[in-house]
Amino acid sequence: GEDVEQSLFLSVREGDSSVINCTYTDSSSTYLYWYKQEPGAGLQLLTYIFSNMDMKQDQRLTVLLNKKDKHLSLRIADTQTGDSAIYFCAEKYSGAGSYQLTFGKGTKLSVIP
């Protein structure tokens, strides 16, 4: 079945770039997503990329997609303390009668001042 893998922890210094990596298994995925979860809160959609794209940039966020290797990454430039959160990668697949998302376990990003 569908599976999404992420490393669990990442620690960076304030002002550096953060790169969060994700691998997925469903080669037919059409969309891949990055969500952010701050402590005690729900998930907030950060960005997404369509499978026919290699890269998408949105202000400090850059998403890279290597479809051949089924590898997705999220780069946060000039990381700030407010970026400390758990980041989830998700892939869209077609379930019985609806679209579903499969989520990774999340990468906890800690930003050191």
Added chain:
Amino acid sequence: SQTIHQWPATLVQPVGSPLSLECTVEGTSNPNLYWYRQAAGRGLQLLFYSVGIGQISSEVPQNLSASRPQDRQFILSSKKLLLSDSGFYLCAWSYREEGEQFFGPGTRLTVL
């Protein structure tokens, strides 16, 4: 604009007691609705999803159930809570033909 609400925000319940968590969506019609559980240190586990009133699909067999009495209302229930039901419960909605999901603020459930 669309908003999603969950109630209550936190809940502490004894083992064996019943449970009812509510999720409501505003500003859209005919959404797909989802219940997820996030246990400590783990990712999101899809529990139930619904494509319409009275239509519930269960992803994981357990002592929880879900109901959708109205188009924009999704309820998660249990007759008797277990310790293992503790966790952070998230409701989400999506447009019918889209995969992108929008999440509510969550309910923190502690079963003692």
